[in-house]
């Protein structure tokens with residue numbers, strides 16, 4: 423049963439961190455925004471099952487700061503002061519610290535659940551009309567400067583007419599498929615197990631990335647004494663590790679990671695599991711439709727870059743929309759795509775190189791790390807990569823943020839128009 427037509431300037435499909443943040447920015451700048459989310463928003467961080475801690479770049483933190491959102495995240499954020507990169511079976515370690523880079527931190531780790539909770543509150547404050555439990559179903563062709571989407575919610579099907587539809591519905595995007603945008607996709611034949619541990623020794627802001635024959639293993643500091651573990655391995659190994667009791671899983675982790683943080687102890691909490699894929703959309707836009715975040719590009723988590731890259735999509739698309747009278751005009755979308763191609767291509771290629779190249783038996787890292795510490799200290803390109811990309815220090819082009827003054831200053835606004 424169709425429940426009539428809703429209208430807005432912009433329809434955002436998907437209330438993950440990317441869609442929700444974009445919707446907040448646009449609504450604060452006075453655009454009418456509808457947000458359709460297949461599931462429910464997650465205002466309660468403690469009830470959120472997402473176990474990930476996101477390593478945010480300086481640029482991403484700057485975006486949250488400029489929007490006035492950082493004070494709410496800061497109490498839960500852990501600065502990364504040092505990064506240690508090593509490979510199982512070799513002695514070398516690549517080491518970076520914030521002091522030698524002349525900065526306060528190499529990044530900040532914030533629990534995904536805290537970002538979800540922040541944005542759930544900000545969506546309401548910004549006046550975004552959110553349709554929860556409402557999944558995108560289909561699209562019609564653009565007509566007279568608008569495009570219609572059909573969404574299915576608790577009251578049946580609903581048509582929404584918008585000048586721009588933004589697909590932010592994640593890697594398996596139905597909106598991208600309905601627009602006929604093709605993707606290049608590759609499974610990594612690996613999943614990530616993500617959970618917290620409590621090391622006996624204080625982490626002191628240290629982050630560890632260890633390359634093992636099965637896949638990378640990262641330990642990221644948290645704002646308390648815990649560390650967030652991202653442990654990548656083939657699916658059958660993840661199956662077995664998931665079935666282990668906490669203590670047996672920890673013993674195996676300890677064997678892989680070593681003793682530099684003393685005994686690793688359980689921190690309670692669930693073990694999350696994430697299948698890993700690489701995806702790149704062949705185009706970032708179609709008629710009156712734009713792709714952002716995981717819909718446009720999904721990356722291996724080895725370098726902690728996916729959300730950082732996606733937030734740069736958000737800043738670029740928001741800047742273009744806020745400069746234009748018509749948010750879905752072809753020039754706006756083409757300029758957005760042109761502005762994003764190089765960054766996406768560079769980060770996707772570097773991440774894939776790390777994920778695959780470092781694993782291969784004859785891979786670069788083996789020779790590099792095997793050669794010993796003296797050589798690593800001189801290996802500036804690798805050091806720079808980890809300092810600028812691996813933990814997401816790639817600076818947010820400040821000019822993108824300057825395009826958002828309306829979003830920064832606008833008072834909370836009324837609900838989106840019907």
Ligand SMILES: Cc1cc2nc3c(=O)[nH]c(=O)nc-3n(C[C@H](O)[C@H](O)[C@H](O)COP(=O)(O)OP(=O)(O)OC[C@H]3O[C@@H](n4cnc5c(N)ncnc54)[C@H](O)[C@@H]3O)c2cc1C
Nearest residue numbers: 436438439440460477557558591592715716726728729730
């Ligand atoms: C293990 C792991 C660790 C990571 N660590 C980092 C890190 O440290 N730093 C970093 O920068 N990045 C990291 N990432 C990447 C980061 O998770 C992604 O970049 C980010 O989740 C992308 O957000 P998104 O909003 O685009 O997509 P998603 O988070 O997938 O959100 C999509 C939303 O769309 C909704 N949806 C789906 N289908 C529909 C539909 N048909 N209709 C309506 N709504 C729909 C979903 O319910 C969901 O809410 C990591 C990823 C993994 C897997």
